[in-house]
Amino acid sequence: MSGESKREAVRRALLDLIADLPNWHPLPPERQLAEQLNVARMTLRTVMDELAAEGRVIRQPGRGAFVSSPKLSYPAELTSFSDYVEGRGLKASSRTVEFSIAPAGPQQARQLGISPRDHVVRAVRLRLADGEPMAVERLHVAEARVPGLTAEDLEQHSFYAMLKERWGITVHSGTRVTEATCTDEHESELLGVPLYTPAFLFERTTQDADATVIEFVSSVYRGDRYRFITNFGSAGSPTTITETYNTAAPPGTQL
Known part of the structure; x- marks a missing residue:
């Protein structure tokens, strides 16, 4: 196309190629693609880096690049990770990494609406979909609300x-705040990603029908598996937000 840069032409050609291939189909080697598209390997690699960052392809050292699966629509309403994942035909699972019960302290007392001397259950869980790590979740809930809760229960x-x-507690409403972040050393190890990988930080507070706080949860989701889509209209029209993430990976992939 007139005025189209070489990089833009390569991107368009690769997107066309990806569209014609099934999920997790391997892409040709970079050398072969560069020859087919008559482009320098450096230009090809730059475009491949962009597509990998967007989640359109998955790159595995020593194995090559694969066509990624479509990202899944995530509902904006309150729902549990397990219900959502299993509703998409995937197997939800959790691994409890840390579990403790201790006095709330000032900060968590404010978050949960309890006394600083009241005890809080703190649990760090690795959330998985079809066995693939999706998020590191830090749950905080007043012990008095969940007597007898164990690490095994959460798994x-x-x-x-x-x-x-x-x-007998039903989640009625909640507030979720989303920020951009990067994975720290512990999160990177659990999620199987490089240190300081871009990620989303979700902080969620839920309440029951009496507006009493049930939980405060801080979750770090992999940036390459999660994104937002917002549908909007003109002034006064309703706006809906759909959160989406990609849970699958090529067979044999270690994420």
């Missing part, structure tokens, strides 16, 4: 399902 059951079935 074997949906927390929201347990709240309702075991303690």
